[in-house]
Amino acid sequence: MPIIHPYLTFPGNAEEAFNFYKSVFGGEFTMIQRYKDISGSDNLGPEDADKVMHIGLPIGNGNILMASDAVASMGKGQYTLGDNYSLSLGAQSEDEADRLFNGLSAGGQVTMPLQKTFWGAYFGMWTDKFGMQWMVNYDYNEQQ
Known part of the structure; x- marks a missing residue:
């Protein structure tokens, strides 16, 4: 979770x-x-x-x-x-980040596609179909 x-x-x-x-x-x-x-x-x-x-x-x-x-x-x-x-979700894996991003952004507006970032994370942002702002972050450094 x-x-x-x-x-x-x-x-x-x-x-x-x-x-x-x-x-x-x-x-x-x-x-x-x-x-x-x-x-x-x-x-x-x-x-x-x-x-x-x-x-x-x-x-x-x-x-x-x-x-x-x-x-x-x-x-x-x-x-x-x-x-x-915004609600920032700390994912435990890339797969979990993908699942959360794809599920919660469905029907909404993606403001930053889920991608690997220069700060060592897999990150994305969106506003869901109900107008709520979200972020998801899987930090590679914390998982090692």
Whole structure:
């Protein structure tokens, strides 16, 4: 069975939201990375420098709640309430990734075909026929 990691996008308050979630779930952040700390942030506006590029919070049973802030100057400016999440499936094999991708994308819109990626994964993205956004990822490095 795959692991499901919810991935949320916020309009600039991801850190505030995740501090709230941490107060409820407990635990520690797996990482918090800010836009100012990544390469290519030269065009970053000062109002966006401390916004969250990626944050993760374990929420039990191997699940990690993940998020980022939408930042227009870094090409992540799209934020529409109700359309600001994806469910990321952690597959245990290529076959499972194929089965999940083919089954859940049937009748939907594929936004990135399932393929081997430069980061060492078999990955794809789609919106299903009910409007839900999904990702599937089989990480070759974790399986060895």
